[in-house]
Amino acid sequence: MPNEVLSTAQLKELVKQVVVAQGNNFIKDLLRATDSKIGATKQDFVQNLDGAIDEGRLTQARLEAWLAEVEGWGDQYVYVLSPPAIDAAGLTRAINASPVAHLNDAAVSPEFTEDLELKQIAVDGQHLSMVWHQGKEAWNRWSRKDNEEEEGVERYRYVAYRQRLDRSVVRFEWRFDDEYCLVLIHRNPEIKHHDVFEAVEEMLARFGCGDLPLRLVPLTQAIRTSAQRVNGVQSTRFEQDAGYVEVGSNLPGMGIEAVGPVRVVLQAVDTNQFARAQGMLNFVSLEHGTSRDLSVEVFGPEAKLRIWAQCKREDVLVILRLIWGYNAP
Amino acid sequence: MTTSEDSLEERWARELSCRVELGENIEFSAALLARQLGESDVVRLEAFLTKIVGWGSAIGFTAFICPVESCRRTLPNGVDPVACPYCKTNFVEADAKAIPEQYFRLTPVISRDIRWMVVIHGMNSRAPWQETFSWEIANQLKYSAPVLIYKYGWATVEVLLAPVHRRMARKLGERFRTAIEAARSMGRPDRPDVVAHSFGTRLFSLVLEDPGFADLKFGRVITAGSIIRPNFDWDRHLVEKRVEAVLNHVAAKDGSVPFAQWCIPGSGPGGKVGYTSREVINVRDDAFGHSSFFRPENLSGLIRKNGLWHSFLTRPLGPFRPEGCFVKEDSWKPPSLWLVAVPRTLGFLVFVGVGIFSWLRRFVDP
Numbered sequence: 189m190p191n192e193v194l195s196t197a198q199l200k201e202l203v204k205q206v207v208v209a210q211g212n213n214f215i216k217d218l219l220r221a222t223d224s225k226i227g228a229t230k231q232d233f234v235q236n237l238d239g240a241i242d243e244g245r246l247t248q249a250r251l252e253a254w255l256a257e258v259e260g261w262g263d264q265y266v267y268v269l270s271p272p273a274i275d276a277a278g279l280t281r282a283i284n285a286s287p288v289a290h291l292n293d294a295a296v297s298p299e300f301t302e303d304l305e306l307k308q309i310a311v312d313g314q315h316l317s318m319v320w321h322q323g324k325e326a327w328n329r330w331s332r333k334d335n336e337e338e339e340g341v342e343r344y345r346y347v348a349y350r351q352r353l354d355r356s357v358v359r360f361e362w363r364f365d366d367e368y369c370l371v372l373i374h375r376n377p378e379i380k381h382h383d384v385f386e387a388v389e390e391m392l393a394r395f396g397c398g399d400l401p402l403r404l405v406p407l408t409q410a411i412r413t414s415a416q417r418v419n420g421v422q423s424t425r426f427e428q429d430a431g432y433v434e435v436g437s438n439l440p441g442m443g444i445e446a447v448g449p450v451r452v453v454l455q456a457v458d459t460n461q462f463a464r465a466q467g468m469l470n471f472v473s474l475e476h477g478t479s480r481d482l483s484v485e486v487f488g489p490e491a492k493l494r495i496w497a498q499c500k501r502e503d504v505l506v507i508l509r510l511i512w513g514y515n516a517p
Numbered sequence: 518m519t520t521s522e523d524s525l526e527e528r529w530a531r532e533l534s535c536r537v538e539l540g541e542n543i544e545f546s547a548a549l550l551a552r553q554l555g556e557s558d559v560v561r562l563e564a565f566l567t568k569i570v571g572w573g574s575a576i577g578f579t580a581f582i583c584p585v586e587s588c589r590r591t592l593p594n595g596v597d598p599v600a601c602p603y604c605k606t607n608f609v610e611a612d613a614k615a616i617p618e619q620y621f622r623l624t625p626v627i628s629r630d631i632r633w634m635v636v637i638h639g640m641n642s643r644a645p646w647q648e649t650f651s652w653e654i655a656n657q658l659k660y661s662a663p664v665l666i667y668k669y670g671w672a673t674v675e676v677l678l679a680p681v682h683r684r685m686a687r688k689l690g691e692r693f694r695t696a697i698e699a700a701r702s703m704g705r706p707d708r709p710d711v712v713a714h715s716f717g718t719r720l721f722s723l724v725l726e727d728p729g730f731a732d733l734k735f736g737r738v739i740t741a742g743s744i745i746r747p748n749f750d751w752d753r754h755l756v757e758k759r760v761e762a763v764l765n766h767v768a769a770k771d772g773s774v775p776f777a778q779w780c781i782p783g784s785g786p787g788g789k790v791g792y793t794s795r796e797v798i799n800v801r802d803d804a805f806g807h808s809s810f811f812r813p814e815n816l817s818g819l820i821r822k823n824g825l826w827h828s829f830l831t832r833p834l835g836p837f838r839p840e841g842c843f844v845k846e847d848s849w850k851p852p853s854l855w856l857v858a859v860p861r862t863l864g865f866l867v868f869v870g871v872g873i874f875s876w877l878r879r880f881v882d883p
Contacts, residue, residue, distance in 0.1 A: 482595040
């Protein structure tokens with residue numbers, strides 16, 4: 189399937205699915221980048237992107253590059269794990285000799301099957317990336333379509349739900365220079381994280397990687413460090429078996445640092461006395477180099493992050509690099 | 518606009534101006550501010566806030582509130598308004614929409630805290646004020662802010678010789694370094710605030726000038742009764758971020774500082790005439806003499822909330838213009854060598870004559 193060429197109709201179908209699943213800000217970026225009119229609704233976006241396809245301003249390659257940048261990045265859970273043991277050259281050889289060799293450098297698939305399915309592998313001297321897709325149908329409550337009817341002496345009430353089709357992307361990312369690798373799982377509650385870990389480890393085992401299963405790397409120290417940095421924390425909770433301390437800021441634009449009386453409480457906490465920590469960490473675009481301000485919830489002992497906004501690949505990688513730095517003892 | 522409307526808006530403007538000065542409560546919605554001020558007319562207050570955004574005195578931005586009745590928390594800016602990180606509700610799935618609310622921020626500069634300090638005394642004194650200072654500040658702050666009381670003994674005639682200054686400054690620098698390392702290991706910032714008096718200011722200036730201590734950085738610095746030269750290059754240390762800010766507290770009735778430059782090598786009347794650097798905050802107190810700062814009644818006033826020193830150490834500096842603030846307009850030059858030759862020679866002779874006694878005294882009474 190590498191470099192499979194999609195027909196115009198397939199490309200338009202892919203665009204339609206993407207527009208439904210993606211955040212409007214990113215779709216507007218794509219529309220601007222293709223010199224298209226923006227529009228106000230998802231319907232407008234689809235129409236204008238279709239126009240861009242017809243006029244050759246949006247090609248398959250361009251759409252794929254954009255998808256790789258935004259799809260499966262943000263609005264998700266991220267697990268931080270110790271990397272497997274294998275050298276880069278051996279890994280490439282093993283992938284090419286494996287039954288999933290055809291997925292190496294495969295094109296973006298418009299299909300999202302109901303079960304988690306490996307769709308793409310990308311490997312080079314610097315990194316290994318694997319992408320799984322899972323399509324899930326779900327129903328959103330849609331009260332605007334509720335109605336009531338009378339038939340004879342009976343009265344009926346119809347409660348409406350609107351179908352939602354989630355394009356859930358799961359990724360495994362490993363930059364060989366980093367001391368960690370990542371499993372990124374879309375927020376979809378239907379995806380069982382345990383199944384994802386099994387799928388990732390099964391693939392890595394097939395490629396001949398050692399040091400399996402992958403070990404979670406607790407991020408408690410990252411929260412302790414963040415609690416001491418300016419603009420670091422929106423809220424945080426430090427726990428030990430006998431009790432806990434929880435502080436937070438209610439300000440939307442500023443964290444605990446801007447709330448004097450709360451700030452001094454946090455300063456007084458000897459965070460080393462607490463075995464477990466979680467917190468909402470703030471990353472400010474001007475200071476940390478992310479494309480927008482982002483708040484990320486970090487669950488220290490679980491080695492897990494919850495990113496509460498859609499963002500770009502580089503944002504996630506920058507945040508992880510920062511958190512890894514904070515996590516140094 | 519009627520007079521009462523004028524006064525209402527003036528009152529709001531004064532309140533906001535006060536918040537900017539303190540660097541506290543600088544972000545709010547109109548409803549939140551109305552609640553804090555006890556105002557009932559939220560619409561008018563919002564119109565006023567929108568007006569000051571137009572003037573450039575604040576920025577406005579839209580925040581979102583969780584629509585779930587039992588939650589209603591304001592979502593942080595870095596969260597898309599499609600789900601609540603607190604109650605975990607996905608608004609799309611729950612057929613709900615985040616509630617937009619206009620927020621305002623007056624300034625990005627917030628107040629700061631005194632995390633730890635170093636206090637350095639002057640010559641010819643055991644400086645009991647240091648203990649008082651430590652006690653008072655510990656009681657004022659309600660949170661832990663260690664005060665390192667640096668003592669170099671009862672210095673008398675040894676201040677007449679420049680090499681002795683350098684030796685004493687090296688000891689001070691080493692003490693700073695070990696204290697900074699200890700603070701860092703305890704999770705405190707590595708920049709102590711500093712209060713220095715009289716000859717202590719001279720020692721501190723030598724630490725700043727010594728390349729061997731170029732790695733040491735300081736927070737906000739208060740010099741009182743300073744004998745640092747008025748033309749000391751504070752600008753360089755501020756630009757290089759060796760010090761965050763400097764307050765020079767000048768005592769108008771200081772009778773000691775003007776004599777320092779004639780007897781103490783390298784010194785000057787900074788604590789009498791002010792520093793020439795435009796970035797330093799010179800503040801004159803007309804009633805104070807050389808050691809008035811440390812009389813208990815004055816000291817507690819200076820370090821209590823809204824006192825001069827406390828305000829300097831905790832408030833944003835942009836709007837900080839305390840009473841008695843002045844700029845030293847004219848330049849300053851040290852007296853010519855010919856003029857200081859006589860007093861310095863006399864000083865040297867005094868040192869030769871009684872220095873040995875001072876040295877011996879330090880064995881029994883350091």
